[in-house]
Amino acid sequence: MRALLDFITKYHHWLLLVVLEGFSLALLFQFNHYHNSVWMTTANRVVGAVNAWEQQAMRYITMGEVNEDLMLRNIILEQNNEAMARRLTELTHDSTWTERRQARLLADVNMLPARVINNNVLLRDNFITIDRGTADGVEPEMGVVCGTGIVGIIFLVSKHYAIVQPVLNSRSRISCRLRNSQFFGYLKWEGGSPLFATLDDIPRHARFKVGDTVETSGFSSVFPPGIFVGKVAEIENSDDGLSFKLRIHLGTDFSRLQNVCVVQQRFHSELHDLEQQADSIAQL
Amino acid sequence: MLLTSLQRLFWMVVLLAVQMLVFNHIHLFGYVTPLPFVFFLLPFPLGTERWNILLWGFVCGLLVDITTLTPGIGAASMTLTAFVQPLLLTLMVPKDATEDLRPGYTTLGSRAYFYYTALLTLLFTFTYFAILAFSFHDLIDLVISFASSWSLTFLLCLIFEGFYTKKHD
Numbered sequence: 153m154r155a156l157l158d159f160i161t162k163y164h165h166w167l168l169l170v171v172l173e174g175f176s177l178a179l180l181f182q183f184n185h186y187h188n189s190v191w192m193t194t195a196n197r198v199v200g201a202v203n204a205w206e207q208q209a210m211r212y213i214t215m216g217e218v219n220e221d222l223m224l225r226n227i228i229l230e231q232n233n234e235a236m237a238r239r240l241t242e243l244t245h246d247s248t249w250t251e252r253r254q255a256r257l258l259a260d261v262n263m264l265p266a267r268v269i270n271n272n273v274l275l276r277d278n279f280i281t282i283d284r285g286t287a288d289g290v291e292p293e294m295g296v297v298c299g300t301g302i303v304g305i306i307f308l309v310s311k312h313y314a315i316v317q318p319v320l321n322s323r324s325r326i327s328c329r330l331r332n333s334q335f336f337g338y339l340k341w342e343g344g345s346p347l348f349a350t351l352d353d354i355p356r357h358a359r360f361k362v363g364d365t366v367e368t369s370g371f372s373s374v375f376p377p378g379i380f381v382g383k384v385a386e387i388e389n390s391d392d393g394l395s396f397k398l399r400i401h402l403g404t405d406f407s408r409l410q411n412v413c414v415v416q417q418r419f420h421s422e423l424h425d426l427e428q429q430a431d432s433i434a435q436l
Numbered sequence: 437m438l439l440t441s442l443q444r445l446f447w448m449v450v451l452l453a454v455q456m457l458v459f460n461h462i463h464l465f466g467y468v469t470p471l472p473f474v475f476f477l478l479p480f481p482l483g484t485e486r487w488n489i490l491l492w493g494f495v496c497g498l499l500v501d502i503t504t505l506t507p508g509i510g511a512a513s514m515t516l517t518a519f520v521q522p523l524l525l526t527l528m529v530p531k532d533a534t535e536d537l538r539p540g541y542t543t544l545g546s547r548a549y550f551y552y553t554a555l556l557t558l559l560f561t562f563t564y565f566a567i568l569a570f571s572f573h574d575l576i577d578l579v580i581s582f583a584s585s586w587s588l589t590f591l592l593c594l595i596f597e598g599f600y601t602k603k604h605d
Binding site: 164165168169172173175176177178179180181182183184186187190 | 486487490491494497498501506507508509511512515516519567570571
């Protein structure tokens with residue numbers, strides 16, 4: 153209060169100037185029609201411009217939320233598309249036990265939206281941090297996808313956060329297949345451009361071409377089958393010459409990753425434990 | 437203090453009467469309108485309190501507005517000129533000047549008083565015409581009106597100061 157009084161005492165002539173000028177301008181706009189109309193026109197224009205900026209800003213602020221919804225919708229539609237494609241295949245030819253199993257697995261998938269809070273694409277072994285953890289039902293070895301394709305596999309989990317081992321990690325190996333021919337191999341990243349990865353172990357007798365779609369095979373408890381991975385960019389021979397090595401243009405742009413989804417399969421834990429038991433028995 | 441206020445009131449009435457009866461009817465070539473009532477602010481002494489001169493300027497401008505039916509224009513421009521007057525005077529006066537120094541030909545010197553009057557009338561006339569036009573649509577007309585009216589106002593203020601000095605001496 154004392155400081156306010158000191159301020160007023162010190163700058164009283166400024167305050168008086170503002171008051172008197174304000175009063176003068178009020179008289180000006182109140183009693184002069186010309187000034188009043190010019191003022192109102194200008195004020196309306198300014199208010200209109202400010203309102204337009206405000207609307208643009210609000211639209212920009214809510215864009216993240218809209219984007220998240222669209223991504224989720226996109227994933228759901230992709231899954232529906234896959235399910236319908238499977239159903240069509242089932243109806244048009246004799247379904248096998250594997251196909252029926254995959255369709256069942258797809259029905260049990262739950263998509264948990266998450267936000268990327270840390271990301272890197274410049275290292276040899278990159279990791280991504282997301283804002284979901286055990287409190288949200290996230291477990292290690294669960295798949296992570298985004299609207300444009302796969303992202304990686306959950307590596308470590310705390311209560312509220314999880315570390316994802318993305319495709320852009322030298323230790324990542326994800327089972328994928330060619331959509332048209334169903335031949336499968338392992339997706340690896342050998343460093344370099346974050347837009348390209350390599351699909352190994354495609355047999356010599358497989359028939360495919362540049363531009364063919366690569367998707368998840370579903371031969372694990374991590375990803376359901378049919379999730380888009382990328383497109384074949386180049387075809388090379390493997391080092392031993394026994395299989396093909398495909399350079400895949402990834403659908404996911406990891407350098408702009410913001411919103412992802414954790415793939416939660418209902419029987420994930422059960423399936424994962426069973427597969428680990430099988431591995432440990434085989435090693436004995 | 438009371439005597440000074442009465443003297444100021446007297447000068448204000450005289451200037452307003454001259455403005456209302458004579459200069460408000462002058463519109464040379466449709467452009468030149470002298471506004472010498474701004475002279476009222478020029479003789480305020482160096483030590484005048486800021487709020488005092490602001491109020492005098494505002495009241496004078498408001499009375500001119502009432503006589504010319506242009507509410508706000510004279511009040512706003514006179515208030516701004518009254519705010520700048522002490523600042524400008526401080527720059528013009530000698531360093532050893534006393535607080536009761538009244539700006540004039542003898543106290544400031546002809547040259548300094550000439551600049552002092554020129555700058556204050558320039559600020560006042562510009563503000564007055566800018567508010568009056570309130571648009572730069574007819575910029576050339578505005579500049580001609582402003583420049584010619586300022587020249588005449590400036591000249592009249594210099595003449596008024598001659599009368600004022602004689603009366604007080």
